Amino acid sequence: MPLPHTEAPGYLVSNLASRGVRMTRQRRAILGIIETASHHLDAAQILRKAQKQEPEVDRVTIYRTLSLLKRHGLIDELDLMHLQGEKHFYERKTPREHVHMTCLRCGRVTEFESRLFDGLKKQVQKECRFQIAVARMEIGGYCSSCRA
């Protein structure tokens, strides 16, 4: 993810540990991968990377760990406009939610933080009296290089 992150290395491990979640070799590997990912990964990509460290990891363990992280609100699940199948992509939860733009031609994903986005969420909470747990804004279209 292009946006810089300032969390200490291993913060997912420490965060979960402090909640009393059991730490295994497999989980440690998966958490490290998600934490240091330079772009959004899907379950299959996480599996492949994890197996480089721990060859025996099963894809089920990936799904179970992702679900654990979702439950604890430590990652966000994205669709990125379902550009290639129905899989999901994951990113660690950042302090500030952001918009995801996916280029329908080249597939590049860009992120964008915006005060209007923050304001829109506040508006929904207030005017619709809706308590937000997750807000996801995804845009599909053409990036500046592709619409030339």
Place this chain on the structure above:
Amino acid sequence: MPLPHTEAPGYLVSNLASRGVRMTRQRRAILGIIETASHHLDAAQILRKAQKQEPEVDRVTIYRTLSLLKRHGLIDELDLMHLQGEKHFYERKTPREHVHMTCLRCGRVTEFESRLFDGLKKQVQKECRFQIAVARMEIGGYCSSCRA
């Protein structure tokens, strides 16, 4: 969908016809269902409704028709926070895009039009030089009745 729609009845049929798309009994049924739906439907629900009119319709025809409508920009595809499996929900494209809020407890879906949402899209187009084809904002959380 709660938001009122002002299109003439059969506008999906006429719209497609005017583009030279062939009209079959099956398509007519499916289009009518989507057009008059009072809430967001998934492929399986559309199939069940369609089969009441045309018992022979196959689920493949539903998917092919949905894909046709997507291609022509006549419907929007929603995830509604994947509250129950990974299926998609569909709604006819309205003149103004809106936010979808899904209650994680009762499952109710509410829609919300907002000038901030329109403004955010303009901002993305301008500041990121990104030409928007589809913008989808989905929120998961707790509606006013559920968080009592």
Place this chain on the structure above:
DNA sequence: TTAAGTGCAAATATTTTGCTGTCAC
């Protein structure tokens, strides 16, 4: 020690593809 976690196999859910026959225009 023991409850939580893992791997494996199989199931489920959703959508897509290939092919042959049919129908709208």
Place this chain on the structure above:
DNA sequence: GTGACAGCAAAATATTTGCACTTAA
């Protein structure tokens, strides 16, 4: 008449579940 469309069967994709074995705490 003919090319687009439909139905059926099967495949493909993504994720989840059941169960017996293993391991972190």
